[in-house]
Amino acid sequence: MWAYWQSVPAHWRELPARYRLEGGRCKDCGHKTLPEEGVCPVCGSRNIERVALPRRGRVINYSVIWNAPRGYEYYTPYVVALIELEDGTRVFSQLTDVHPEEVKEGMEVEMVIRKTRVSGESGLIAYSYKFRPVLG
Amino acid sequence: MRASRKVGIVGWGVYVPKWRIKSEELARGWGRDWNRYAAGIMVEEKSVPGIDEDTFTIAYEASINALKRARIDASKLRAVYVGTESKPYAVKTTATMLIDALGAGGEGRLTTGADYEFACKAGTEAIQSILGLIGSGMIDYGLAVGADTAQGAPGDALEYTASAGGAAYILGPADKSVAVIEASLSHVTDTPDFWRRQHERYPAHTRAFTGEPAYFKHIMTAAKELMALMGTTPEDYDYAIFHQPNGKFPLRVGTRLGFTPDKIKPGLITPYIGNTYSGSALVGLAAVLDQAKPGQKILVVSFGSGAGSDAFHIEVKEGIGEVQELAPKTMDYVSRKEYVDYTTYARYRRMIRMLHDFSAY
Ligand SMILES: [Zn+2]
DSSP states (O other), X not given: XXXXXXXXXXXXHTXXXXXXXXXXXXXXXXXXXXXXXXXXXXXXXXXXXXXEOOSEXXXXXXXXXXXXXTTOGGGOSEEEEEEEETTSOEEEEEBOSSOGGGOOTTOEEEEEEEEEEEOTTXXXXXXXXXXXXXXX | OOOSSOEEEEEEEEEOOSEEEXXXXXXXXXTOOGGGTHHHHOOOEEEEOOTTOOHHHHHHXXXXXXXXXXXXXXXXXXXXXXXXXXXXXXXXXXXXXXXXXXXXXXXXXXXXXXXXXXXXXXXXXXXXXXXXXXXXXXXXXXXXXXXXXXXXXXXXXXXXXXXXXXXXXXXXXXXXXXXXXXXXXXXXXXXXXXXXXXXXXXXXXXXXXXXXXXXXXXXXXXXXXXXXXXXXXXXXXXXXXXXXXXXXXXXXXXXXXXXXXXXXXXXXXHHHXXXXXXXHHHHHHHHHHTTOOTTOEEEEEOOBTEEEEEEEEEEEOTTHHHHHTTSOOHHHHHHOOEEOOXXXXXXXXXXXXXXXXXXXX
């Protein structure tokens, strides 16, 4: 059986973002990113601190994925959305527990942890944040 | 068993996936008539995990809900135990992922962590261990989870009930608790009613043997011994929760012990979502805590094949009303549902192999 194996160290390094939605905040201009980046994309500062981002937001824009990269095929069709969190930070994320035709711009969503990529029968199971329509 | 320092429930939380399949649809998949089985199983539909869900993702959301009710920071947790028989990895502890996702033990992750396995009673076994750690004064707070994505072989009778879901309990000192576990008791024997061998996808079970010498004998022994220890009778309890492999057994074992159905039904959740295995009795207890009032007494008796039972005598304290609304309730998850057909069920449960399982394209 042929299976795609993802990089374990790369996944491991991103766990703070994937599990706890910890991103970077620029101490000079206040811009936040997920995941944390070494250099602020707005002002170029390297003065970055790690912060936990809010777990709720709304869908700004989205796209339905029918032909997925290796390791993601099981979840097709799935939705990738640009989400604005409650503090204004924008993150890209898969949506879950929702059918593509149900997704609307402005839809309120909240963070959950789900499987994102499974490397065959013997490799790593990668988990990460996804967003789903808020409960109730 | 009674700890030297009193221990209680500080917070609880559940999670049940939104997908459901009707028993009628499961029967249809195999050319059978559900009406012939309905009365014997008493489960009309069961929860199905989404294709991106497993025991860790279920344990995580239940734990987040428990933390909301406990009103403590995850850094205070010094024990995180996950009871399950559907570990995502055969070797790699589910608790490792849960500890990191929650931030248990603080920045240094100074916490114990392990997975427990005892068929459907692994979650209550985790509670027993944490009772000891807190009761002896070694730690102040611990998290016990019972969660499963249970496997029933396609076409087997277990397929009507094996479902997905879980419950999480944060235990702490009695003075910080909304329900105190006054005493607990366990009973374990070698009774081979159900097992799964290494590398097998589905469990084997011994049909009729799973009833009398296994489920009924162990639950009744543990319940009676605990009531003898406490000097109580069924009349002293407001609620009784028993392991729920189907909708019928808990009512039958409760009646035989002398509990009236009105004390059993508030915690009987399997008829709506199926048997969540390690989550089964613990989801039932959560449904009761969601509505319990100060001063009420609860008897919980789990059952795990193989076989054994854990029994708990719980008394509800003042302050429970303040935390009941802090997280989604059991019935919120039970009523959040969307039905799938057998094909979608088979895909979500990875029962059918797909092109990318064996092809490079
Ligand atoms: Zn900046």
